[in-house]
Amino acid sequence: MHHRVRKPRRLAAAAAVLAALASVSPAPPALASYGNSIHMGWDACAASIAKAQAFWTDTPYWNMGLYLGGSAYGSGCKRWTSSEVSQLRSMGYKFLPLWVGPQAPCTGFGSRFSSDTATAYSQGRTEARSVYNAMVALSWDTLNAPAIYDLEGFDTTNAGCLNAAKSFIDGWVYQLHVAPAQKAGVYGSSCASGLNSYAGIANVPDFIHGANWSGVKSTSTIACIPSGNWTQRQRHKQYQGGHNETWNGVTMNVDSDCSNGPVYPAPDALTSPQGCE
Template identity: 85%
Template sequence: MGWDACAASIAKAQAFWSNTPYWNMGLYLGGSSYGSGCKRWSSAEVGQLRTMGYKFLPLWVGPQAPCTGFPSRFSTSTATAYDQGRAEAKAVYNVAAGLGWDTTDAPMIYDLEGFDTTNGGCLNATKSFIDGWVYQLHVAPAQRAGVYGSSCASGLNSYSTIANVPDFIHGASWNGVKSTSDLSCIPAGNWTQRQRHKQYQGGHNETWNGVTMNVDSDCSNGPVYPGPDNLTSPQGCE
């Protein structure tokens, strides 16, 4: 089980680690669409989190689909969007390398918020963007390319048929079911080999060790950093 939060801190992360069910956390590495009021982690702080024992779901919140209202959006041109996806992959790689991480096989997750998936031009541009993201992350030393988003509204299943298929998905499906096999709009046969994370509950307050934080809750059966995830008990997550 894991959590992610915009307003995290070292003290809050420690409270959510000690004698809690949590083993990983969403670690936001940056990007043009990452909230201005959200936590920016320093290299020293990331080191402290690792010393606690946390595994990470490294998230990058770059430009969003062109048919959204986000200030930072990628192009409607499929060719340009592809190049922009590659550029975002290079950006997250540079941040991870700057943290001193062993980037080989490290999972990197693109945070893709919901958009109008019935808009064919927008969907095609998004597929091309993700294609470029995955292609570039697979350039040696290759990382594992993931995509986060609403399991339906971010069109996650659409990326199962692009030229460079994401290595794993992180689907938001807020039905409260702690099972990565239960993801709305994702067929059972896609991303089956420990290739799924599930955000099963959206923002809500939780209190651990006297500290309250507004978090999203995750179930993980996919790659984390640093790997591998050695837990043998599913903790109610499947």
């Protein structure tokens, strides 16, 4: 059984209140592009505006994994237009922006980064520029906006492959931190994508999004991630893999997420906790 948490619905009234507050004490520009969330979310390849609306109205969901593109993003998956993303924002969604570029060299993906660490580093920087350009095309405020690299699982016992991945992510984070800096995140299997190894690279990701399909929502416990790493609202957790859910008469195959970290856009969503912390 799903337990619903009531979300604000009086958007017009809320907008008026926020406008009045803004005239008195405007938020710093750096805060406009992200907020921290402690709420549940979903992501799906076959989403649409109608499905997203059905999964918003009177559901537990506040957040949505929004795929912005990339060379390894499934050809049959949804490509969102700027107009559609604006509609999602109008519903009230906050986003976990995901970029699915080339994958580790020891995988079978058609798009892979190099096993040469110097080349992989350069490719990581290129992917960061690409996601930045995608955000600009959506007319987002890119300063401090979170961007999450989707790095699927690979053989982390293969030292050459792991070193290439570390170098690639190092380049991804370095480039996203070039002004106007974004918040650099990494998604992947909490164990099989080597997430914790990125805590030791020169440019450490600002946050992680770990896939740990334990069914436990709490982000404080993620397999293969020590409790002392990424502790300051720096975690999202995909706690359940692909499964069908039905809301408002609409069925969609989704992954389930819980957040204790940055989402786009602001403001913070730190009320009505759902067990994600």
